[in-house]
Amino acid sequence: MRKLDWYILRKFLGTFFYAIGILIVITVVIDISEKLDDFVKSHLSVKQIIFEYYIGFIPHIAALLFPLFVFIAVIFFTSRLAYRSEIIAMLSAGISFRRMLRAYWVGGVLLCVLLWAGNRWVVPHADRIRDAFEDKYVNDVDESKQISNVHLRIDSFTYVTMYVYDPIYKYASGFKLEKIRNQDLYYRLEAQNVRWDSTHKTWNTGPCVVRTFNGLQETARQLADTNLKIPLSPEDLIQRSNITETLTTPELNAYIAREKLRGSEGINALYVEKYRRDASAVAVVILTLIGMAIASRKVRGGSGLHLAIGIVIGSAYIVVLQFSYTFSIKGNLSPFVAVWLPNVLFGAVAFALLRRAPK
Structure with a gap:
């Protein structure tokens, strides 16, 4: 890692954490406005709201949009580098495009590991806190139903x-x-x-x-x-449909083994959740490379054009992801194939775009 690598990496991580921070603030404000009546009705203190609900809500929403905001952050700061002719200067100084990718690889892998660890351990614990709070104060859950x-x-x-x-x-x-x-x-x-x-x-x-x-x-x-x-046990008889979101990956593996032994329906949905936790982390690296390839070329439209292209590609990724999930849960498509197919397709897109990027 040279000075140039650290410069790009600081831009990468700084833009991402700033963007995800803004998203979290906006989301929390909107969520408070929707649930304010429930909070007041339950006579909850600010301390209870923060430490019994939003400590679980924030990791959930951050993990949900993590890959997309990595993609947007890469496009935004890279397009600014291209607009200010910094990428042209790097290439003119004899730095190869492949060498320039090093900082993007490092940033993408760091964020990939962060999301991977979060999906497997942190977010399930957060979802457990969030669901318990919503069941107690927000949702009308009838636990007495026979x-x-x-x-x-x-x-x-x-x-x-x-x-x-x-x-x-x-x-x-x-x-x-x-x-x-x-x-x-x-x-x-x-x-x-x-x-x-x-x-x-x-x-x-x-x-x-x-x-x-x-x-x-x-x-x-x-x-x-x-x-x-x-x-x-009684808990086995009244488990909720979103129980898998609150299980860490080791707990989820044990739960899948038990449900498979019992011959339960909906096993594909459990496997989709299991594989999704790893696949969404790998998607961070793929989207990082796609974003860099798109935004590294200086165009007349500047950042606006790059962001528009990025939004189209990001939307296409989400659509393909949802289609493959549905075909697996409702159909006969293998959960492993359903979860990893979008990564394979967009990995091929990343490879093609990097080959056509300015050298």
Whole structure:
């Protein structure tokens, strides 16, 4: 890294953090205006609002628009360098275009690592804080609603059925536990009701019937009650649809393995979230190179023309990304392909633009 590299890197990072800072301030102001009535109604102090909500909201919104604002920042400061003929001066001094890219590579990789770490650990914790606050003070979440017709696979050979589950009393009626091996039922427990014991982490049944099967032979016995220690908790029955956003990547991997074992629907959406955290970080480097290639040429329209082209390309990237996500979640497209396909396509665009950039 020479003096020129540090000059470009300072411009790069300074422009980006200034732009993302302005975005955060504007977004927070808009969000406060929308939720002010809820804050006042709940008699929340400024300290509560900041440390129980916006400490989670700010990382969420920053990570959401991180790649796009890296792209805009690169286009903005590079087009200014080109407009002031600084890039022409660098090339005239014998500095190759490839050598000039070094600072962009360093800045892009630094921001890529920052977003990668944030997506895997920081943002999920922030989303957990934000969701807990919104559920408590903003959203009208009915946690007392009963759940009907529960069917779950809790391990490789055990299935649980509940007719009705009450989340307030942690009570279920019409309980049935079955064990199947090689497509043959060999154990069944039936109980009129079960209740969750939070102290011992078990399900307590009332009078129940246990049936065992050995081929065509059936044995039945009645028990007064029993304690079932199975890998199923009340939280598993009432999990929200956006639970994956609040899980760190190690927790998400464990959650995917469990849901896959249970045969749950929507597994593709979980894999899309998992791969997205890495792919969006790599997109930072790709968009950095595209932005540099576009804005390094001095044109009559100046920064305005470069920004217009950048907005078109950024919009195209988002459209392709959303289409691929939808085809994976709603269709049969592989989640890995769906998440990485936009990066591959725009990586090819970056390569083509860099080859045609002024040398």
